[in-house]
Amino acid sequence: MKHCDFSTGKVSMLRLGGGLDNGRRVRRGKMDDWKYIFLEQEGPVAQLAEDLDQQPIPIARPASPNVQRERDPNAGLNKKPNTEWESSIALQAVVPSASPAAKNDACDPNNPRVFHMFWTGPFTDKPYLALMSYLFSQNTGIHLLANETGPSVCRPQFWLWINPGPAASVPNPSAVHDMYEQLKTSPWAAPFLHPRFKDIIQFKLWNTTEQLDGVPELKDEWRALSGSLFNSGGQVISVPEEKIKAVESGAGGNSTSTKEDDMLNRTGSKSLSSYDRLSVILSDMARFVLCHRFGGIYLDADTIFLRDWEELWGWKGAFAYRWSRLENYNTAVLRMNKNSALGTFLFRTALKNGLDFHPMTVTKYMADAHLEGLLLRLPDALFDSAWLNTEYFQRERPPQPYFTEFADLFDTPPQNSAAPQALGFEGFFRGAYSYHFHNFWWKPFDPSRNWPDLGPRFIAGERAARHALTTSSPPSPTDAGEAEVDKEDEDSVTDDKRDLDWSAVLKRTFESYIRGERPNMYGEWIHW
Known part of the structure; x- marks a missing residue:
């Protein structure tokens, strides 16, 4: 942790400690102080401490038998006016800890390896690239053929939760069927149905009512706040019931609608001026709901995987990461255990505060209760390496590539325009687990080839996306079989942009792996 604090600027240890510089190491000397990955071993902690020739430090000193303790758990606490004390909560039994060597199954049901992501509206190149980077970097085993058996490891899963309509609407009875029909006809989504x-x-399918009813700490009380469900940092966007009905029926999208109505009907952010704020607020709550109900790790949709998360899965505790220079949480990455006491505390506290799950508010919840030790605040260098630079910090020794704005991912500055192709994926924040590009939903990753470029096996989707750029009624990518590339689909390199931006280089790198033209980042080739 000390080496990743922005005040010290020592972020290169992420690469070395993670072994990502194997075969190309230029550092010399003893490197034990930079190691941060450990293997679990069987045996009690006391035995491990004895091996280190020291005795374990007691957690707490036993109290003197002569000291009289307060029996009232609320003693010394001041109650807010007109509020009731929380009733006693029955927490689940503590899950016993066991090392991997002591388990019969590679996967631990108490610690599922599930990535969650929340998406609203039509499927675009943003969730497409998140999934592509997941396939390129995680130990999914897709390089193995159906009849091959690899090592006994726990493969991660990626659950993409889709809210098909505006944030304030309720899905119709055929929503699941409609969702899959839309996925099948989407050039960006259809390949992942293979x-x-x-x-x-x-x-x-995301259903707000169903999800909130699935949280025991909320199910009996959240409806009293349904009119002010969209609460972010204490700012409430009220959605009256008649507005919800209008959104469901589509009446809110007529020409006489007000700006408020437009906001209620948005399904994703089409531009900076039409930002879908309601969906953003809903996602602030959704990440806690999903992690509490199912366990796993939540990631914002503007995230690109950069390396395997095996070491993070090995940590059984909860974590988020630091909000740039501020000692607050950013929950763009959030890990929580299923049905944990931490989750119970957060939901009961949020319920008393209008279901406000903004990261700054969550920071206040944890600090006021002195529970910050239960939610580890990891350095932002692990997931958001450019953030400090964009706020004019750490510029004397910045991580590479050097971004002064988040837009540099999509529009690489001219003086650095040769770097993306020269350095490639291996030169993009090497050592970080992921990159958070902070919105820009309306900016295509690869303007010159703004379609899924996955080769003949997925050519139907490519053709549909190509036609969508020139016509208003593109064909649907219903054919998932192989097809030959027509001459009209062939391109000339002279038509391409001379200096590709970082976003285009990353997209094309991930796609070349699926086409079978290169291995993934760990040297594994996919064989169709």
Whole structure:
């Protein structure tokens, strides 16, 4: 942790400690102080401490028998006026800890390896690239053929939760069927319905009512706040019931609608001026709901995987990461255990504060209760390496590539325009687990080739996306079989942009792996 504090600027240890510089190491000397990955071993902690020739430090000193303790658990606490004390909560039994060597199954049901992501509206190149980077960097085993058996490891899964309509609407009875029909006809989504990905990528329908009813700490009380459900940092966007009905029927989208109505009907952010704020607020709550109900790790949709998360899965505790220079949480990455006491505390506290799950508010919840030790605040260098630079910090020794704005991912400055192709994926924040590009939903990753470029096996989707750029009624990518590339689909390199931006280089790198033209980042080739 000390080496990743922005005040010290020592972020290169992420690469070395993670072994990502193997075969190309230029550092010399003893490097034990930079190691941060450990293997679990069987045996009690006391035995491990004895091996280190020291005795374990007691957690707490036993109290003197002569000291009289207060029996009232609320003693010394001041109650707010007109509020009631929380009733006693029955927490689940503590799950016993066991090392991997002591388990019969590679996967631990108490610690499922599930990535969650929340998406609203039509499927675009943003969730497409998140899934592509997941396939390129995680230990999914898709490089193995159906009759091959690899090592006994726990493969992660990616659950993409889709809210098909505006944030304030309620899905209709045929929403699941409609969702899959839209996925089948979407050039960006259809490739992930291929049978090769069925065990590692799942699409799930988000239903706010169903999800909140699935949280025991909320199910009996959240409806009293349904009119002010969209609460962010204490700022409430009220959605009256008649507005919800108008959104469901589509009446809110007529020409006489007000700006408020437009906001209620948005399904994703089409531009900076039409930002879908309601969906953003809903996602602030959704991440806690999903992690509490199912366990796993939540990631914002503007996230790109950069390395395997095996070491993070090995940590059984909860974590988020630091909000740039501020000692607050950013929950763009959030890990929580299923049905944990931490989750119970957060939901009961949020319920008393209008269901406000903004990261700054969550920071206040944890600090006021002195529970920050239960939610580890990891350095932002692990997931958001450019953030400090964009706020004029750490510029004397910045991570590479050097971004002064988040837009540099999509529009690489001219003086650095040769770097993306020269350095490639291996030169993009090497050592970080992921990159958070902070919105820009309306900016295409690859303007010159703004379609899924996955080769003949997925040519139907490519053709549909190509036609969508020139016509208003593109064909649907219903054919998932192989097809030959027509001459009209062939391109000349002279038509391409001379200096590709970082976003285009990353997209094309991930796609070349699926086409079978290069291995993934760990040297594994996919064989169709």
